[in-house]
Amino acid sequence: MFSGRLRGASVAAGRGLFLSVVGLAVSITLSVFAVLSLAFIPLGVGVFTTPVVLEAVRRHANQRRLWAATWSSVRIPVPYRPFPKDLRPGVAGQVERTTLLLKDPATWRDLLWLQVDMTAGAVLAVVAAGLMLYPVEALVLAAGLWRVFRDDPYWYMFVPVDSQLTGLAALGLGVVLFHFGMRAAEPVLRWHFLLARTLLGPAHHEELAQRVERLTETRHEAVDTAASELRRIERDLHDGAQARLVAMGMNLGTIEALIEKDPAQAKKMLAMARESSAEALAELRDLVRGIHPPVLAERGLGDAVRALALRLPVAAEVTVELPGRAEDPVESAAYFAVSEALTNTVKHAAAERVHVDLHHAEGMLRISVTDDGRGGAVVGAGSGLSGIERRLGTFDGVLAVSSPAGGPTMVTMEIPCALS
Known part of the structure; x- marks a missing residue:
């Protein structure tokens, strides 16, 4: 101490x-x-x-x-x-x-x-x-x-x-x-x-006007993002699990016709149907994990971020000081914001270590993602950081980036919320 x-x-x-x-x-x-x-x-x-x-x-x-x-x-x-x-x-x-x-x-x-x-x-x-x-x-x-x-x-x-x-x-x-x-x-x-x-x-009146304008903008973006996400889920279901389930149903119909005439062939097709059902189940699990990770729902934001860090190809340290849990939408936004920040680190920073700190103080959920990479990260159109900023803006949150050339890079996120 x-x-x-x-x-x-x-x-x-x-x-x-x-x-x-x-x-x-x-x-x-x-x-x-x-x-x-x-x-x-x-x-x-x-x-x-x-x-x-x-x-x-x-x-x-x-x-x-x-x-x-x-x-x-x-x-x-x-x-x-x-x-x-x-x-x-x-x-x-x-x-x-x-x-x-x-x-x-x-x-x-x-x-x-x-x-x-x-x-x-x-x-x-x-x-x-x-x-x-x-x-x-x-x-x-x-x-x-x-x-x-x-x-x-x-x-x-x-x-x-x-x-x-x-x-x-x-x-x-x-x-x-x-x-x-x-x-x-x-x-x-x-x-x-x-x-x-x-x-x-x-000034106070200017801040209120800015918040109204920003919330209006982020609300439209959230609606567009939700519609896009629904279309993605529909497409993934149609092209993935649904196609496998249709094929499995056809295979089961063929097996029903062959079970007495050619038991050996029916047995092979049963194995194929079992394999298709396992693949369809895996795809559905991946799809559900992308919508709302089970570990986030069951264990909370801290453990969900720790699980993210374990899958990183670089050394990662996670510090969590959260005496309770935020509302589900806030936790989901924070989780995917951290996920995007870590993805950016792995893709662009050439870092060897990354540290994630989560704590709650003064009515704010504060998250920092710091790496020892080459720096130069900026919030710009089309960048992953812009996506994080829009995601946080839906909850009146803010994003700050400190990333001088040569590093280190610190991405700081704040979301106003109360913990249960």
Whole structure:
């Protein structure tokens, strides 16, 4: 338990340090460019630079949304209004694009977030890092650095360090701070992302409108998917089990005619009929398993995912912390989403290991699928990840993908639900 907490706090401190240095530098740079670009709009130059700068701001904000989801499980919806597909080319198109960006309330919230990220956000990131780094200073002081400050005491918080004894006192204080940092570093980093969510997320009425639009879209997709699935089942039954059962019935009619005239031939045909019935039964079982796996119905989502992992050609580890069971449709959607994610890993990631984590917290079923493959996975039209996103959208769920070139890839899924 101690090693796990230490590892989590150390990772949070490293991420806080990264955000306080790299994230702060990017926020300052984009803020300066945004102010200059907006100021140049009356001169005409800003019409060409503003879309570029604001798109960079949005990419920066989207990256922070991704880190919020993957680092601290903080969901920040994307509130941007879509651009029309018939934007005019040339100068007129640039003017229209700039106008649309400036009319979007999310643009101004992004610009305000840059200011907050440079101040309160940076402070929280620094605190998350300092909680684990500051105790190291006490260790260095006690190890001998105090000699440098023998004539002019160095204050480690409220301890003046000018001797070995005071150096050891600073070390004792550092140990206390270290234990506090192990418990507080991750929550402080989460506060950083919660602060970002207050500005990067949509307003309440915008979020409701987005949910209605998204649920309407996913409902239509779910209806289309259900109709397509019914046609597939009908086709599989017609071409598979039904054809075998018809052939078996014909064979039984022939056997009935031969049973007295040619018992040997009738016996051979009985064996064929038995073989056909076994194949038809196997096909029906496969078909039922594709609709709703028996292990999912009998044992629940955790064991069903473990059964999936056992069939993978790569080493797989599954961690499950589910104190109860979700409703059947939610479990089915989560199961097939994990199945699709694992299939993508096997097909495209060239991974050696994959880890699946399932847990429930704050009214959310959270699932992450992480592999050590080559990365580069994106959510795009026609990809398996797009199918997962549509499947989760039916239940107001979300999908986040972190997959830099060279890996690792982390696919995070969230579905709001209650457990029985």
